[in-house]
Amino acid sequence: xxxxxxxxxxxxxxxxxxxxxxxxxxxxxxxxxxxxxxxxxxxxxxxxxxxxxxxxxxxxxxxxxxxxxxxxxxxxxxxxxxxxxxxxxxxxxxxxxxxxxxxxxxxxxxxxxxxxxxxxxxxxxxxxxxxxxxxxxxxxxxxxxxxxxxxxxxxxxxxxxxxxxxxxxxxxxxxxxxxxxxxxxxxxxxxxxxxxxxxxxxxxxxxxxxxxxxxxxxxxxxxxxxxxxxxxxxxxxxxxxxxxxxxxxxxxxxxxxxxxxxxxxxxxxxxxxxxxxxxxxxxxxxxxxxxxxxxxxxxxxxxxxxxxxxxxxxxxxxxxxxxxxxxxx
Numbered sequence: 001x002x003x004x005x006x007x008x009x010x011x012x013x014x015x016x017x018x019x020x021x022x023x024x025x026x027x028x029x030x031x032x033x034x035x036x037x038x039x040x041x042x043x044x045x046x047x048x049x050x051x052x053x054x055x056x057x058x059x060x061x062x063x064x065x066x067x068x069x070x071x072x073x074x075x076x077x078x079x080x081x082x083x084x085x086x087x088x089x090x091x092x093x094x095x096x097x098x099x100x101x102x103x104x105x106x107x108x109x110x111x112x113x114x115x116x117x118x119x120x121x122x123x124x125x126x127x128x129x130x131x132x133x134x135x136x137x138x139x140x141x142x143x144x145x146x147x148x149x150x151x152x153x154x155x156x157x158x159x160x161x162x163x164x165x166x167x168x169x170x171x172x173x174x175x176x177x178x179x180x181x182x183x184x185x186x187x188x189x190x191x192x193x194x195x196x197x198x199x200x201x202x203x204x205x206x207x208x209x210x211x212x213x214x215x216x217x218x219x220x221x222x223x224x225x226x227x228x229x230x231x232x233x234x235x236x237x238x239x240x241x242x243x244x245x246x247x248x249x250x251x252x253x254x255x256x257x258x259x260x261x262x263x264x265x266x267x268x269x270x271x272x273x274x275x276x277x278x279x280x281x282x283x284x285x286x287x288x289x290x291x292x293x294x295x296x297x298x299x300x301x302x303x304x305x306x307x308x309x310x311x312x313x314x315x316x317x318x319x320x321x322x323x324x325x326x327x328x329x
Contacts, residue, residue: 044263113165119172168197180262204281211275
């Protein structure tokens with residue numbers, strides 16, 4: 001005969017387990033919805049759109065003012081511009097930009113080939129190739145060149161089709177308001193079988209413009225304090241993977257059948273205070289997204305592993321090296 005006390009205890013345990021399962025189900029649903037919300041919030045919905053004359057002039061004036069300053073300019077009313085140059089030099093040294101580009105030139109035998117640098121600034125890399133052309137929107141940098149310099153925009157280059165055997169661009173496309181148009185132009189002026197070395201600042205953070213990483217908590221209200229406190233979490237690899245990889249997988253499927261549009265997240269640049277790197281960025285482009293743009297047009301990524309590309313797992317700053325195959329489009 002079954003003990004009624006045991007039956008009662010078993011019933012209590014079953015109810016407790018059922019309660020645990022229900023709670024676990026609710027927590028799982030909450031986490032699932034939260035993860036979906038994060039993915040949607042980070043999805044690159046933006047594509048190229050026409051710019052107003054005011055937007056174009058703001059960008060042009062900003063870089064002209066920044067590059068006009070001498071490298072040793074003292075702190076003064078031009079502190080904004082000189083800080084821009086100091087940060088750019090420090091970043092170039094930290095990431096060994098000159099060494100990376102030199103290796104690119106040597107690996108693909110480009111020393112004497114016609115080469116274009118998009119967004120060449122003061123031309124620090126002009127001596128890495130004999131037949132070098134620098135393109136920049138700032139007229140104030142012209143005096144720094146002893147090789148060819150052309151004043152122009154990345155979105156409307158003053159060159160004929162199939163002009164260059166190689167192109168490189170360092171930390172530029174995140175500052176171009178219509179980056180897909182700039183990619184079209186780069187591909188237009190590049191010859192078939194040419195190689196491109198593209199190194200934007202990938203996935204520029206939305207908080208850079210307001211200097212959250214450089215300013216104290218006392219500078220911000222409650223919402224700003226929460227944003228600043230969230231940055232370590234949002235920089236963690238697990239968070240980055242959660243928000244990027246689902247989008248990359250979905251976009252990879254779409255880009256297999258037809259040339260895809262370049263998708264990115266538009267940012268509001270800070271042209272008043274240069275708190276640090278990417279404060280003046282106008283968009284956040286994911287490396288995998290740019291790789292898809294080229295691959296969907298028949299081009300080849302030379303530093304991607306596998307059919308989907310190493311960008312599925314690459315969460316860092318790796319440059320993109322592309323071999324152009326115009327005959328396959």
